[in-house]
Amino acid sequence: MSVSLMSGLLLGLAAGVAPGPLLTLVVTQTLRFGTVEGLKVAIAPLITDLPIVLASIFLISRLASSETLLGAISFFGGAYVCYLAWESLRAGPVKLPPEAADPRSWKRGALVNFLNPHPYLFWMTVGGPLVLRAWREDPTSPWLFILGFYGTLVGSKLVIAAVAGRFRGFLTGGIYRALIRLLGVMLAVFGVLLFWDGIRFFAQ
Numbered sequence: 001m002s003v004s005l006m007s008g009l010l011l012g013l014a015a016g017v018a019p020g021p022l023l024t025l026v027v028t029q030t031l032r033f034g035t036v037e038g039l040k041v042a043i044a045p046l047i048t049d050l051p052i053v054l055a056s057i058f059l060i061s062r063l064a065s066s067e068t069l070l071g072a073i074s075f076f077g078g079a080y081v082c083y084l085a086w087e088s089l090r091a092g093p094v095k096l097p098p099e100a101a102d103p104r105s106w107k108r109g110a111l112v113n114f115l116n117p118h119p120y121l122f123w124m125t126v127g128g129p130l131v132l133r134a135w136r137e138d139p140t141s142p143w144l145f146i147l148g149f150y151g152t153l154v155g156s157k158l159v160i161a162a163v164a165g166r167f168r169g170f171l172t173g174g175i176y177r178a179l180i181r182l183l184g185v186m187l188a189v190f191g192v193l194l195f196w197d198g199i200r201f202f203a204q
Contacts, residue, residue, distance in 0.1 A: 004141040008148025014183040016156030037105040038161030044109030056123035074198030077125035081191035088184030
């Protein structure tokens, strides 16, 4: 299995199961209006992320000639991934805020994800540089990374919506918290690797 695909699978899974605005909305819509409404919210990244991904890759590609800037981006990316790892390690149960009576799941999911700063930070500091690096090594690798990332990002949220619809206590149980903490440790390792990449860029 390629490194690009494995990186995409790990990062997507970590983002998919970590507590946040979109996951909270997935669970809220599921519990209030049924599993189908939660599934609608879960696929929101497939609707809103394309312009974010394209803009991030374009901007990073304009900076690709500067080793110093790439090093700085790698450091920011490492810091951001380590922050995500810390959030995962200290995460508790998903909190469910009150919602209005009208589901409007498509609209709510797209709006929450588009206004969430995490996709922008991720693609500017982590995803964009990884895609460009993978492209230089093999033209198929970026697609494997993106496929793996969104496969597990959206897939994990779909699974959580289905499980929450059937077993309401899953998100407050020990298995869920153990999973996101394990992913937090793996993210911390990935963040350290990004810091190392930044050091190598500065050394060139």
